[in-house]
Amino acid sequence: MLSDLTRVSEAGDSPLPRRTGVHGFLLLVAGHETTVNLIGNSVLALLSDPGQMAALLPGAVEEFLRYDGPINIATVRFTTAPVPVGDVEIPAGEFVMISLLAANRDADRFPDPDLLDLTRPAAGHLAFGHGIHHCLGAPLARLEAEIALGRLLDRFPAMTLDADPADLRWRDSTLIHGLHGLPVRLA
Template sequence: MQHTHETLQDLRGHGAVCPIRMPRGTPSYLVTGYENARALLADPRLSKDNRGAYELMAKKVGPENVNASFGQLLGAHMLNTDPPDHTRLRKLVNKAFTPGAIAGLRPRIEQITTELLDAMAEHEQVDLMAAFAGPVPITVICELLGVREQDRGEFSGWSATMLGAGALEDVQAAVLAMHQYLVALVAQKRAEPGEDLLSGLVHATDEGDSLSEDELVSMAFLLLVAGHETTVNLIGNATLALLRAPEQRAKLVADPSLMPGAVEEFLRFDGPINIATLRYTIDDVEVGAQTIPAGEFVQVSLLAANRDEGRFPDPAELDVTRAAGGHVAFGYGIHYCVGAPLARMEAEIALGGLLARFPRLSLAGPEEDLVYRNSPLIHGLLALPVLLR
């Protein structure tokens, strides 16, 4: 995983589409170029319907090799649906996940950041992922959804297992535990609603429509997992990028107003999502000079698209003053990440606070010892040991 970018660059040089196998052996097609990736992310001939995906996977690799419990228990959310279901679900979520509600979180995110930096300052060395990059977004999304503080560690463990490429039985156990917890949490919010986002979703309606019980549990899962996994690894990857490019870090220390644009560059340069969530063709789709037949899985590499030299000059160079925009780190089209504004704000506050407090931050060990998570979806470090002064 340490050489992901080099591998993807090599694959991009061999054509628009590359036949591959997913971690559990499912045949698929990998797309690595920017223009093709952006087009396919918005192409209605690529479906995200959860039921169809599991039927197709069972057909290709056998039902015994498919983690059906994941889809059945936690898959009824907007990321796993096509219009019109997707349109209905996203509209209901948007009623609770408003720009005003997100903007109102800034003071609390600043407070969380300050408290974590204060705790870090008591040490000479920390694992930045465990001490800072993880706790900031996990605390924010759990508070936003109304998850109790004592439950957050267990939740993070389930999430890591479910998004990894480990044993199927471990994933299934994590799915069942997560589902059981979220069912109880939704029931609590229905009985005793608070000011949190999940209570808002439980009681959200639109012209008489509302989320079903399965949809509520699945949506809570999506928002909790996506609401922290993306930002955890955005902060971690960005910090490593700055440690590797001290001249870019110096620019941000000298001029903190560059940080919003720098966050866009961090997302492009080494984003938190490796391959976009699964899609499959419901019709033949031409990609460049090749055709992906109907009934095939397609994997769009966001990392590769954001390093495409045909779209970004010197893509392998970090430039915090690069003109912002154009990357697909949060996806594209109707499935564009609903939490993108929150992730951007968290990263801006967290990274700005980190650089201001510890301008001499440095790696605590050899860079070659860093290990990335074993996940087809998540692109991030298991740990990032740093010296603070």
């Protein structure tokens, strides 16, 4: 896709030639960082609870997205009118950063939210955002995660975590929720 974008840009056929770099950046961050970290977070969740290793994909991917999705916050929203949230009212004209991870652990929506349960109906989570900006790549991301995790488990069913969970380091990022590294022992 990046090659095609570059080709049309070089041929002068792109309606927005100077946007090619922007599109490339968007696709790399939105399309790569996200899926990579979903796979890492899912493997960590599975290895921390090996009893669920044999659970069924693809339904499992929805629960991985809910339990430890790779994106911390939605795109920034702007209130055009006062918005009541619980006991608080956000005035009109404010920027709002919405924590997708917190929404996905809302006990009113998902009972026992801190529990990874690959059999729960996890649809309705906010890992891909909500509304008009809902993730364009969601079907591709679901497919990639399903294929990658399925292949990994098929090939290395005895995989274990090769680190003390307390030593794993999470990235210090506003947007991305993912690990610096995930050492595993394949067999």
